[in-house]
Amino acid sequence: MQPNSSLVIETHNLSKTFKGVEALKNLNLKVRQHSIFGFLGPNGAGKTTTIKLLLGLARPTGGSAIVFGQDSQTESVSIRRKIGYLAQDPRYYESMTAREILRFTAHFFFTGPKAAIEERIQETLKLVGLDDKANRPIKGFSGGERQRLGIAQAQINYPDLLILDEPAASLDPQGRRDVLEVMERLRKYTTIFYSTHILDDVQRVSDTVAILNKGKLVAQAPIEELLMGSGGAAYQLMVKGCSENVRDAVRAQPWVSSLTEAPVNGHVSWSIRVTDEAAAESNLLRIVLSEPTATVVEFGRQKYNLEEVFLNIVEGANNGK
Amino acid sequence: MASNKTLNPTGNHRWFNGFGNMFYEVNHKWWGTRFWLIQVFIWIAIIDGILAATILSQPKVDPSQPAPSEAEIAGQKAVLADLGLEMYLILSGMFAAVGVVVLAQDALIGEKRSGTAAWVLSKPVSRSAFLLAKLAADAIGILVTLVFVQGVIGYFIFKTATGISLPITNCLAAVGLVTLMLLFFLSLTYLLGAVSNARGLVIGLPLVLIFAYQFSYKVPALVKIMPWNLVMDMFGSPSLAGALFKGEHMATVSPIIGTAVLTALMIGATVWRFRREEF
Numbered sequence: 001m002q003p004n005s006s007l008v009i010e011t012h013n014l015s016k017t018f019k020g021v022e023a024l025k026n027l028n029l030k031v032r033q034h035s036i037f038g039f040l041g042p043n044g045a046g047k048t049t050t051i052k053l054l055l056g057l058a059r060p061t062g063g064s065a066i067v068f069g070q071d072s073q074t075e076s077v078s079i080r081r082k083i084g085y086l087a088q089d090p091r092y093y094e095s096m097t098a099r100e101i102l103r104f105t106a107h108f109f110f111t112g113p114k115a116a117i118e119e120r121i122q123e124t125l126k127l128v129g130l131d132d133k134a135n136r137p138i139k140g141f142s143g144g145e146r147q148r149l150g151i152a153q154a155q156i157n158y159p160d161l162l163i164l165d166e167p168a169a170s171l172d173p174q175g176r177r178d179v180l181e182v183m184e185r186l187r188k189y190t191t192i193f194y195s196t197h198i199l200d201d202v203q204r205v206s207d208t209v210a211i212l213n214k215g216k217l218v219a220q221a222p223i224e225e226l227l228m229g230s231g232g233a234a235y236q237l238m239v240k241g242c243s244e245n246v247r248d249a250v251r252a253q254p255w256v257s258s259l260t261e262a263p264v265n266g267h268v269s270w271s272i273r274v275t276d277e278a279a280a281e282s283n284l285l286r287i288v289l290s291e292p293t294a295t296v297v298e299f300g301r302q303k304y305n306l307e308e309v310f311l312n313i314v315e316g317a318n319n320g321k
Numbered sequence: 322m323a324s325n326k327t328l329n330p331t332g333n334h335r336w337f338n339g340f341g342n343m344f345y346e347v348n349h350k351w352w353g354t355r356f357w358l359i360q361v362f363i364w365i366a367i368i369d370g371i372l373a374a375t376i377l378s379q380p381k382v383d384p385s386q387p388a389p390s391e392a393e394i395a396g397q398k399a400v401l402a403d404l405g406l407e408m409y410l411i412l413s414g415m416f417a418a419v420g421v422v423v424l425a426q427d428a429l430i431g432e433k434r435s436g437t438a439a440w441v442l443s444k445p446v447s448r449s450a451f452l453l454a455k456l457a458a459d460a461i462g463i464l465v466t467l468v469f470v471q472g473v474i475g476y477f478i479f480k481t482a483t484g485i486s487l488p489i490t491n492c493l494a495a496v497g498l499v500t501l502m503l504l505f506f507l508s509l510t511y512l513l514g515a516v517s518n519a520r521g522l523v524i525g526l527p528l529v530l531i532f533a534y535q536f537s538y539k540v541p542a543l544v545k546i547m548p549w550n551l552v553m554d555m556f557g558s559p560s561l562a563g564a565l566f567k568g569e570h571m572a573t574v575s576p577i578i579g580t581a582v583l584t585a586l587m588i589g590a591t592v593w594r595f596r597r598e599e600f
Contacts, residue, residue, distance in 0.1 A: 055443050057600040077338050077445050081330065085443040091436035093346075107342040108444040112328035120328065 008033050008161050008191045009054060013063035016049050023049045025215045026063065031208070036187055038206035038223070039195040040310060046215040047195035048088055051165050055085060068160070081109065084154030084190075088165040090146060094139040098130050098149050101138060102156055109157040120156065128152045128182060144175035151182055162186060164194035168201055180205055199306040203227075209306075213314045227303050233277045235284060237270040238298035246291045253287070255279040267297055331445070339446030340454045347458035360466040364420065368412040368471040369478055376405040376482040402483045406566050407554075409475050413499050414552030414562070415531060417467045418506045422527040424463065425507050428455055429514030429595070430523055439600035448596045456511055456588065463503055472496045487566055495565040498577065502548040505580050506531065508587040515594040546579030
């Protein structure tokens with residue numbers, strides 16, 4: 001199979017079984033260059049297993065993973081030259097200082113004048129805001145400082161692909177914000193593939209999302225597409241003074257598949273799912289406003305938040321079992 | 322961000338990728354801290370301290386007694402020399418082997434359990450390089466602190482006690498066999514660390530093997546391939562290192578070949594197993 005050059009990661013029926021338990025089932029992922037790819041799933045969904053398979057730290061029981069056009073099992077050292085990785089619970093040699101950790105990491109990737117390497121280390125320490133703690137042994141570091149050091153050691157080689165496993169999971173809100181800011185700063189240089197179950201973070205920084213549940217990929221799409229929801233487009237109207245006749249008239253349209261209503265602060269909120277977006281956009285408001293007493297307070301394409309989408313997909317998949 | 326112009330990517334050496342950096346790091350743990358000094362003092366106390374206490378405390382000539390003849394003095398010196406060499410070989414072979422097991426038991430298990438192995442191996446490091454760099458650096462640390470330093474000090478204790486200057490080449494050959502024995506137990510401990518995460522097994526099995534020489538009469542063939550006979554007399558076969566010290570002919574070389582082959586096989590098996598490890 002010819003690898004697609006715009007794809008950084010491509011998996012083909014990637015599977016992993018641990019002692020008879022299927023941790024990952026026929027995963028087919030595609031991660032495009034320069035995307036921030038959010039890899040979502042509840043705990044135990046198989047996110048970390050997937051990452052370890054991509055890095056060659058674990059062996060698949062079926063299928064394959066291609067990273068930068070190379071097989072993750074046979075060419076893993078070569079692949080890892082282009083990758084920066086932050087583990088979910090990063091562990092380092094505790095007696096080392098942050099600077100020593102970065103120096104040790106840097107020497108796996110490149111050689112050169114000592115001054116140039118030290119400059120790179122200093123620059124990376126600054127990037128994550130650890131330059132003032134660089135010479136302290138890391139055994140005294142807080143969770144947030146460890147996480148920032150984790151990002152620094154993952155970034156030291158200016159990777160083409162940054163793989164972050166739950167980068168903000170153990171952080172307080174300020175630490176989370178810092179990590180997301182670093183990710184946003186790095187997006188122009190690299191592709192970021194990160195796993196998380198913090199949906200707000202994904203909605204804030206990701207452009208593409210995949211959702212994994214019980215080892216199976218249940219959704220993969222650009223985030224905008226995912227937030228539109230499945231089952232056709234939907235529109236949200238906040239109306240006042242509408243009679244039942246108008247509501248029935250809307251329901252009777254051939255392009256309306258459902259209409260649900262709910263009272264909101266003295267108004268009525270309609271959620272209308274349609275099969276024909278063009279027809280909806282040109283006719284929907286017209287039908288509602290045909291009633292003289294009707295007022296439309298809000299009208300727009302309905303967007304879900306990621307939490308709703310995630311729960312719908314995951315619970316839907318669970319119920320389908 | 323700074324440019325990459327002045328920095329060059331490390332070369333692609335396949336199974337050797339990352340060896341130099343890893344070797345430097347483990348060496349730093351030995352020599353960049355006081356660890357080596359602590360080991361030197363511990364083993365001076367155990368090997369040379371006991372050796373000195375044993376052979377320097379032998380009864381001196383009683384002036385009230387008639388002076389012994391030259392033949393008697395030579396005989397006494399020979400007995401003392403035999404005792405000294407036997408003590409040295411037991412201490413630097415059997416006792417130091419216990420030390421090797423204790424020192425090396427954490428080398429792989431510690432890294433696997435703490436997650437540092439997974440971290441290092443997420444960088445462009447081959448598993449073979451990771452393992453062999455650690456093994457080589459530990460072997461050098463052990464060779465210097467447990468064998469070389471103790472051997473030099475032991476040599477002078479022996480000379481002081483007996484007045485005998487052993488030929489340096491004989492000493493180097495004999496110490497080479499001690500080193501081979503320690504490498505055997507180092508490799509065994511690494512192999513068990515690669516195979517298992519149970520510390521009890523990694524420490525226990527080598528210790529059982531060290532002291533199993535007492536029961537080896539039940540399986541005499543084992544004596545021919547295990548390292549015991551390198552440093553100890555085994556059922557009529559004098560210690561091979563003892564023979565080398567004295568410049569005598571070795572009764573057999575099969576324990577040397579057996580130990581060397583088993584050591585090489587264990588290193589190979591460790592690499593093979595570690596390459597299949599999942600993190």
